[in-house]
Amino acid sequence: xxxxxxxxxxxxxxxxxxxxxxxxxxxxxxxxxxxxxxxxxxxxxxxxxxxxxxxxxxxxxxxxxxxxxxxxxxxxxxxxxxxxxxxxxxxxxxxxxxxxxxxxxxxxxxxxxxxxxxxxxxxxxxxxxxxxxxxxxxxxxxxxxxxxxxxxxxxxxxxxxxxxxxxxxxxxxxxxxxxxxxxxxxxxxxxxxxxxxxxxxxxxxxxxxxxxxxxxxxxxxxxxxxxxxxxxxxxxxx
Numbered sequence: 703x704x705x706x707x708x709x710x711x712x713x714x715x716x717x718x719x720x721x722x723x724x725x726x727x728x729x730x731x732x733x734x735x736x737x738x739x740x741x742x743x744x745x746x747x748x749x750x751x752x753x754x755x756x757x758x759x760x761x762x763x764x765x766x767x768x769x770x771x772x773x774x775x776x777x778x779x780x781x782x783x784x785x786x787x788x789x790x791x792x793x794x795x796x797x798x799x800x801x802x803x804x805x806x807x808x809x810x811x812x813x814x815x816x817x818x819x820x821x822x823x824x825x826x827x828x829x830x831x832x833x834x835x836x837x838x839x840x841x842x843x844x845x846x847x848x849x850x851x852x853x854x855x856x857x858x859x860x861x862x863x864x865x866x867x868x869x870x871x872x873x874x875x876x877x878x879x880x881x882x883x884x885x886x887x888x889x890x891x892x893x894x895x896x897x898x899x900x901x902x903x904x905x906x907x908x909x910x911x912x913x914x915x916x917x918x919x920x921x922x923x924x925x926x927x928x929x930x931x932x933x934x935x936x937x938x939x940x
Contacts, residue, residue, distance in 0.1 A: 729893050735824025736890040740883050746820045746832050747879045749807040753834050754872050756805040756813070761865050763794045767844070768858045770794075774849035784850045791849060799839045813837040822882040824889075830882065832875055835868050 773779075774787045802813040810816060815836035822830050839845040842861040847853050 732824050733890050733893045736886045736893065739821060739823045739828065740886045740890070742820055743822045743830075743879045743883045743886070745808075746818075746830075747876055747883070749810075749812070749816075750832065750834070750872050750876045750879070752805065752807045753812045754869060754876070756801050757837075757865055757869050757872070759801055760798050761862065761869070763798050764844075764858060764862045764865065767791055767794050767847070768855055768862070771849055771853070771855045771858055775855070781850065788848060788850050791847065795839060795844060795847065798842075798844075802837050802839070820879070822879070823886065830875075830878060832879075834872070837865075837868065 770787050770791050774784050779787075803811070805812045812834050813836065816832065816834040818832050819829050820832055822828055842864055843857055844861050847857055
């Protein structure tokens with residue numbers, strides 16, 4: 703079976719530079735891993751943003767509850783007045799409870815508590831732990847809050863402090879994920895750039911090799927033709 707004249711030299715080129723192909727493949731794997739790390743981090747960031755949006759609404763409701771509590775502490779109000787105020791407070795509590803209970807991301811109930819490891823990089827060990835605290839009316843301390851029973855604004859202030867602390871924690875985690883996304887994006891671009899240069903160098907070497915092969919083939923053919931011509935001349939003489 704005839705072997706293509708380019709087969710052996712191209713194989714020889716891999717033999718002369720055996721690291722080129724494995725390095726390129728590793729770079730491909732690295733760039734894909736970095737890309738997936740960015741996607742994972744963005745998903746986690748979106749999850750945190752969803753939780754943050756709910757806590758922002760909770761903060762607004764707590765601010766309204768605080769206003770109503772201060773209003774209810776006015777000594778010139780009647781019990782009926784305080785009952786009307788409490789009705790609105792109960793409505794706000796219900797809204798807060800529903801928001802915390804129903805906030806989900808990818809069918810995960812966020813405020814039942816989330817503790818997840820996010821693969822943020824291309825390699826093993828490059829991960830970040832994400833936490834969303836369990837949050838309910840009960841652990842906010844306002845489940846049974848009642849201005850008609852003389853409950854004070856201090857309970858609302860404590861709940862607001864807990865929510866503010868949780869939001870700060872989420873903000874810090876979101877910023878950290880954002881930094882990972884930026885770092886991975888830069889690393890991916892650098893990896894792709896390096897791989898492109900490596901592939902270009904390898905392609906140029908193969909191209910140069912093929913040109914040399916063509917010249918060698920042409921030289922061999924010319925030598926063969928010259929030998930055939932000389933043989934023909936000798937045959938004609940004898």
